[in-house]
Amino acid sequence: MKARWVPNIQKVILFMVVLVILLQVYHIYLMGQLEEFKDTKNYSNSVWDDIMQKVRDAYKTDSSGFYFLVPNILGGSQQHSSDSFDLALVTHTTSNHLHNLVQLSERWAGPISVSVFTHSHDAEFALQLIQNLYMCYRHIQLNVFFHLVFPVSSHAKITKIPYHDVDCSEEYSVKSTSQNFVLEDKLKYPHNVLRNLAIKTVAAKFVLSIDIDIYPSANLLHSFQRDVLPSSTVDYRTAYILPIFEIDENQDIPSTKQKLLQNKNIHPFYANVCHWCQFATDYHRWESLGSNEKLEVAYEVQWKLPYEPFFIAHKSSLPLYEERFKQYGYNRVSQICEMYVAGYKFFVLNNAFLVHKGQKKKDKFYSDKKKDHKENKALFQDFKEELKSRYPDSARTC
Structure with missing residues (x-):
């Protein structure tokens, strides 16, 4: 009777050894995922800190003195070498239409310079959206660099915006129901201030300027x-x-x-x-x-x-x-x-x-x-x- 139990004991031992190995591999995988999550979160925090530092340091205005211009708030320093591109796409938008950048950057596999207009009541959403688009879409991170334009009067409020965790599970395809040009506080949309900022910041010799x-x-x-x-x-x-x-x-x-x-x-x-x-x-x-x-x-x-x-x-x-x-x-x-x-x-x-x-x-x-x-x-x-x-x-x- 004893002889018949030996193979069964060996199988149990083998099963336990394999199970331990699998659990160790899974543990290593989970630890790696945790470290990757920590790295992503740390990087996201770093990206946000860079954005807010540039906003706080804003000093340059347009010719009217009404708007602050903040070039390269994100993406410019990460941009691949522009030497291989003689043509850049330049565009402008409010947060209302910024979601179009996902499809636009898929169609245009090269440098894109985008100026975003915001104001005190919109800036928290706008800056969070810029951060999320940059963190969640590799082609945006590689090819797009963002600039910010906002009224000087909005500066104090914008600098107090808190950090938000990045959520890449959300699809950025829903736009506001607000009509074009209908902005808070009767602000006038400065197309050409935005366009000029986007043009001045590209290194390419030729530009194609379009709406977003x-x-x-x-x-x-x-x-x-x-x-x-x-x-x-x-x-x-x-x-x-x-x-x-x-x-x-x-x-x-x-x-x-x-x-x-x-x-x-x-x-x-x-x-x-x-x-x-x-x-x-x-x-x-x-x-x-x-x-x-x-x-x-x-x-x-x-x-x-x-x-x-x-x-x-x-x-x-x-x-x-x-x-x-x-x-x-x-x-x-x-x-x-x-x-x-x-x-x-x-x-x-x-x-x-x-x-x-x-x-x-x-x-x-x-x-x-x-x-x-x-x-x-x-x-x-x-x-x-x-x-x-x-x-x-x-x-x-x-």
């Missing part, structure tokens, strides 16, 4: 560097225009020109709001070109008010945006007007394009839109007169 809810065609960065930059068309005073389209919020953004042209629900940007703002791009001509593997200049267009295309241009000679224009109206066209007077040429690229997620409609603007547009129109008249003094030898006028 606009997405470029796939591989635009690579194609521009490979095909356009070595060509004879490159000039410091050339604007490479990208046709821009609108798509419904719930539709996927087409990646190629072929897919774009197959979608019958897409139409030119601002078609229902300001037809002439994009008319000169000549969409019918662009669509008739078909699709080509090589990105190149297709044709030249003539600028005329109120044409306001989106474009790629060399940073060194590009006029900065006029910062007196805030809220709605003339904030982009004023820059393009100056480019025209300065002697720029405007060329449309054959394959590249942009897509705005959401269709613009006349009845969907905020209540003070007409009032702000009228004020900016008056400013634009003054601005055009100033251009005559800035460019006395130019025969061009707006």
